Structures are given as structure tokens and as C-alpha cells.
Amino acid sequence: GNFGPCAVCEDVRPALSTGDQGAWVTELRTRLAGLGYRPGNGVGYDSVLRSAVVTFEKYHGLERNGVFEADHWALLDKAVSVPFRADAPNRVEVDLGRQILILVREDLPAGIIPISSANGETYTSWNGNTVTARTPEGDFEFYRSESGWYRSYLGGLYEPFFFRGGYAIHGSNSVPAYPASHGCIRTQIADQDWLKPQLELGMPIFVYGERTPAPATGNG
Structure with missing residues (x-):
């Protein structure tokens, strides 16, 4: 039969992937959302949930x-942990090694x-x-922002928030699971729509971690 999430059947908790449906998918979405990931409000294992799972995989x-x-x-x-910064309880943390961004509120x-x-x-610059x-x-610190699609020499930046010179956090139609930009921090379009209203000029942003290279196959 079909078993949903329960305390006595942890030993049969299944692997899940794109296209799966059912109670375990709902449980996964709920658990990820509770930890701060963004799995969306869909029903099955859709592309939004898959993106949240990739972020989870990056973190771990x-x-x-x-x-x-x-x-x-x-x-x-295991709860997601961030460094304690008494002087900046509200901030953005960018971990280049894990290729994730964490919005932090009250630490x-x-x-x-x-x-x-x-x-x-x-x-070529x-x-x-x-x-x-x-x-x-x-x-x-964020010092400048632009609305909509902003055109730069290297291409379009969606809803960019700049933190140093021409470097920005911005939405992009190409956000693979590995480093692929010329220097900016790319986010998915839907994630940038969620993130930007929560940013403000003067807000701290901490960027750290060793870059993870792209796989030899170009997939990730």
C-alpha cells in the first residue's frame, strides 16, 4: 500500500525526484520550507521544489x-546555521563555496x-x-539598485542590487548549479523577485568561501 509520512515508518522513507507525487513530496516541501528554503506551493515534485533540493544539496x-x-x-x-554578527543582524550572506545566498533577519x-x-x-572587458x-x-554594503532589466556590457541584469562597482546580485535566466558568471551573483528570476523587496541601500552583504569549479561535463 501507500504509506504517508509517519513516526514509525522512517526506515521506508523514499528517495524522491522530479515527477513524484504524494504525501512524502508534501512532507519534503514542508520540511524544506521550515528550514528557510524556497520549495514553492506546488503539489508534486516540480521544478521549484527541485531547485530547493539543489540548494539543500549545495548547503550539505x-x-x-x-x-x-x-x-x-x-x-x-539539522538547522541551517549562519555566523553570529552582533553588528549586522539583518544582512545577506553569500557562500561562494556552497553557491548559496542566505537572507538573514535578526541573526x-x-x-x-x-x-x-x-x-x-x-x-574581454x-x-x-x-x-x-x-x-x-x-x-x-548595497549602494545602488535598478528596476526591471538593466543592460550592461556583458548582458542583461534583472532587478540588480549593486554592492561593489558594477558587481551586483541580479536575476538571470541562466543559474546553473556551478559558477558561470563574469563576476556578478546570479539568482533565479523568481528568487530575485522575492529577494529584492527585502533588500535596502546600506544593508550589509558578506561574500566569502572558495569558489567551486564547474564540473568537466558542464553539467551540475
């Missing part, structure tokens, strides 16, 4: 394939979304120089 250092394996259920008991994670940062490859794609690390 798992393979980023969007499949929630049976042995991942135990990790849902607690209020939302966790996937990002894609600089890929470390070379490209606006003045013709060859430069290496890097996302600046350190402590910054």
Missing part, C-alpha cells in the same frame, strides 16, 4: 543533481536560495582588456 556538500535521496531525510533535522536565516557566481575564466572572472569577496 552533496551531489547537485536535484534528487532527494533516501538517506537525505536525516539531514532535514536567523530567513531564506536560502541558489546562486551562480564567477567562473574564473577569462573574458568593455575596454578591450583580458580579465579573469572573479566575484569580489569581503564585507560590503
Whole structure:
């Protein structure tokens, strides 16, 4: 028969993936949302839930394939942790190693979304120089924002919030599970729509962590 989530059947908690339906999918969505991930309000294992699972995989250092394996259920008991910063209880944390962004309110994670940062490859800048794609690390503050699609030399930035020079957190139609940008911090369009109203000029943003390279296959 079909068994839903229950205290006595933890040993049969299943692996879940795109297209799955049922009580276990509902349980997964509820648990992820409770930890601060953004699994959406759908019914089955849709693309929004898959994105939240990839973010979960990033946080825990798992393979980023969007499949929630049976042995991942135990990790849902571990709360998402962020560094304590008495001087900046409301802030944005960007972990380049994990490729995630955490919105922090009163020193607690209020939302966790996937990002894609600089890929470390070379490209030609606006003045013709060859430069290496890097996302600046350190402590910054947001100083400027633009509405809608903002056109830059390297392409369109959706609802960008700038934190250093031309570097911004912005929505993009391409946010793979590995670093792929020229230096900005890419977010998914829906995530940027959720994030931007919660940002403000002068808000601290901390960018840290060693960049995780793209896999040799280009998939992730």
C-alpha cells in the first residue's frame, strides 16, 4: 500500500525526484520550507521544489543533481546555521563555496536560495582588456539598485542590487548549479523577485568561501 509520512515508518522513507507525487513530496516541501528554503506551493515534485533540493544539496556538500535521496531525510533535522554578527543582524550572506545566498533577519536565516557566481575564466572587458572572472569577496554594503532589466556590457541584469562597482546580485535566466558568471551573483528570476523587496541601500552583504569549479561535463 501507500504509506504517508509517519513516526514509525522512517526506515521506508523514499528517495524522491522530479515527477513524484504524494504525501512524502508534501512532507519534503514542508520540511524544506521550515528550514528557510524556497520549495514553492506546488503539489508534486516540480521544478521549484527541485531547485530547493539543489540548494539543500549545495548547503550539505552533496551531489547537485536535484534528487532527494533516501538517506537525505536525516539531514532535514539539522538547522541551517549562519555566523553570529552582533553588528549586522539583518544582512545577506553569500557562500561562494556552497553557491548559496542566505537572507538573514535578526541573526536567523530567513531564506536560502541558489546562486551562480564567477567562473574564473577569462573574458574581454568593455575596454578591450583580458580579465579573469572573479566575484569580489569581503564585507560590503548595497549602494545602488535598478528596476526591471538593466543592460550592461556583458548582458542583461534583472532587478540588480549593486554592492561593489558594477558587481551586483541580479536575476538571470541562466543559474546553473556551478559558477558561470563574469563576476556578478546570479539568482533565479523568481528568487530575485522575492529577494529584492527585502533588500535596502546600506544593508550589509558578506561574500566569502572558495569558489567551486564547474564540473568537466558542464553539467551540475
